[in-house]
Amino acid sequence: MTSSNMTCDEFDTALPDYLEGTLDDSRRAAVEGHLSECVRCASMLRDIENIQKGAAAMPDLVPSRDLWLGIESRIAAPVIPLATRPAPQRRMAPAWMGIAAAALIASTAGITYMLTANSLRPAKSSTVAAVTPSSPLQPTNGADSGVPAESTSAPSPVGAVAVTRQPDVTGSRVAARETPPPQRIPVQLVSQSSDRAHSDVVYGREIEMLQNIVSQRRTQLDSSTVAIIERNLQIIDAAIAQSRAALARDPASQMLDQQLTHALDKKVELLRTAAMLPAST
């Protein structure tokens, strides 16, 4: 207790507001009176003011290493554009991710079933796109397929395809001779197959890169999150395998090709999301 009628305990109580400058005039005068007479409390005030000044003047810290590489690998942008970039990204709840993947499988399996069933029906060919009625096995016109209308004999990656094209005298048909075909594939498929192969390479590269990032970040992520990601990847991989199998049976199907692309997109999207997740979420 001092002559200012303020005890040290009262000073301690009033100190935070005094430092904030929120005391009314009479209380502030009492605090200042006490400070002028009490060494202990004056010393405390001086120390705290020094701490405040020191804190406000603290220099920036410097990381022990360059963090940019880790950041860059996580934001590494997509070789394959999906929708549009970072519009506000909602984090998909695990349950919804599961449902989305299940829907993907269901639609892929349904389409596979339909197409497989169709292909087993006798006297109905589903392999040739855009052929003339009198020649169901002939390839389409080069102008439609994007393949120059000249002789081609390069083997298709999908199977035995060697198509010799001759100029059509009437202009309405393309004559074709084919090597003994276990299965005949129109010229259009040569282009589609090579597009698919190129697309597979691009997707493969992207997926490999993202898988590397995700695998490096495994330890930083919550184990339940990792488990969900892996489960969903298995589901998507199953969908991809089904689409590939169906596409091998019916290489002409653009729908199956799109399904496969869609499944690959899903895989890239999930891996990218996982690669960008903050640590321990």
Next chain:
Amino acid sequence: MAAASNLAHAAMGDTTDVALAAGGDRQAFERLYRTHANRVFSICARMSGSRTKGEELTQDVFVRTWEKLPQFRGESAFSTWLHRLAVNVVLNARKTEGRQASRTDDGEVDDERWDEAARAPMHIERMDLTDAIAGLPAGARRVFVLHDVEGYKHEEIAEMMGITSGGSKAQLHRARLLLREALER
């Protein structure tokens, strides 16, 4: 004067780079990172009380920044927006880790302590302020860093941390007294 000019220049550079980075330009984003990395790291390391954790969180902050840049409307300076984002990332990380972390006697989640190996050389006789801050209980440390180091007001801190303004004041006073005690040792 020169400092003010540098700040203005940095802000102008930020504006251009923010626009470029929001459009997907990673080189522009790297420039933003280089400009602000130390500041963000300081916030993350001081609030978490760990340099190692601070580095992880800094990476998280910039990944989040990349994701959220298209939403930045320029209503405040980019640095202000970025620092606020950093604080939120640190606080959210705490909430997530809270489930797994041990609890201290006073009921607060205790952070990993300032890494011995990574910290700057410490004064032998007197602990320096950086180390003393790292040794504070988590709640007091976060409020102290936000108020006395970063300059946020109690109302802002209360909103960010989900506490009352009075709670923020109490934590701050407690932190200052604990720091005084630690620095006097």
